[in-house]
Amino acid sequence: MAQSIDHGRRLAGKVAVITGGAKGIGRATAKLFAEQGAKVVIGDLSFEDVTATAAALSPEGDVVGVVCDVRHETDIQNLMATAVNRFGRLDILVANAGIIPEAFLADATAELWDDTMAVDARGMFLSAKYAGLEMVKAGSGAIVLLSSISGQIGQLGQVVYGPAKFVASGLTKHLAIELAPKGVRVNAVAPGTIETPAVAAMSPEGIAKGIAKHPLGRIGKAEEVAWGILFLASDEASFITGAILPIDGGFLAQ
Template identity: 65%
Template sequence: MPTHDARPSNPPSGRIHDKVAVVTGAASGMGRATAERFAIEGARLVLADLDREKLEAVVKDIQAVGAEVVGVPGDVSSEADVRFLMGEAVRHFGGIDILIANAGVIPEADLASATVDLWDHTMAVDGRGMFLSCKYAAAEMVKTGKGAIVCLSSISAFAGQKGQAVYGPAKFVASGLTKHLAIDLADKGVRVNAVAPGTIDTPAVAKLGKEGIEKVISMHPLGRMGKPEEVASAILFLASDEASFITGAVLPVDGGYLAQ
């Protein structure tokens, strides 16, 4: 099973110190790792997840290291929930500097086994949820003329894969939304980028079992799965001012998968 170690490989840089960051899907996996890394870097955090119990546990862990953090349970596919989430960020911290649009589901289904309900649910969370998160966070960023959005895409948005007839197309939405919003928001001072992780050691991937995990590891030239903290480091870079001249980029964090 995956383990979380919030300690970065390099010491805190302060790149996002005092920035207000909203992270969706923050209760586990890459969302949790990003929240922990951002806390170390001095961000003020608003964390969202559908799983209230796990979210509360993450909030407590981050509060224990002295970071300012608020947890807001909710469903990113619900417009009312997303509007409330962004409103809570403004109410608690006065605005939004960074959005990490991470919340999503990862169904395994080929075309024959995929149902319309599975398609609709996946697109509602991974597609509409990302759209709504970007829409309402960007509305606050535009008020100050600055902000950074990082969306979670996937290698599945670039390479055809068996058993990804639903999830893969949903991640095409993530990459496409990133590029189009980057152009739409560029003159408003808001940057929009994405990361495209390969197979990362998360609870969702653990469900594949030993045989499934060994198979996906063999597809990555570096010969292993990535760690959530490694994705968090890439997200941190794109969210920080060090990436101030980068927008519309989709950065692979994939152990060489897409280089083949």
């Protein structure tokens, strides 16, 4: 039977964890989730960033900041435990933490590969693992992974980042099949070029080329990605799992 949904506060009564939640798409998603009624635990690298973000988004304490480096398994375990201990449950994971290195094959090093995979691939896997285990206990939950257009097609200058995002896309499909019988949905978003601190750190030439390839002719906003994440995390998407939603200004339609 379809669930009754409060469309005014679509996450009322839900508890969410967002990795990389102090900046960019993560912060925009945390803000939107809090506005939609969720209790939110954000994880990020800096104590100052997570505490300031949590205080700004919810002075009442409905948003909590935790220092978390997704390269470290114990940090991720602590992040999930904080949600359960503080708010009594864990309903949603947004695995957003990531880095976006630009590299061609000749310049890419083994160290850059390892660092990127540690954050974008291993960190995402561990986040999904420990959130998923909590959700399986409850018999329900929604996981949203951050893939990318680079996790769907090949692109120049992303010989390291692109394969890491293919991991996100593959993880989405495989976890969706494994966890569906246990009441847990797993989906992903595939953003195009989005206005975030990580993208701002890229070369101007790289950004300009990226924008030019988007049929809508502009860079996307973090808030636009957050709305897509909200949909996939909400009960409105209760019959959707294993999907990868492009939020890319038409990039992948070409």
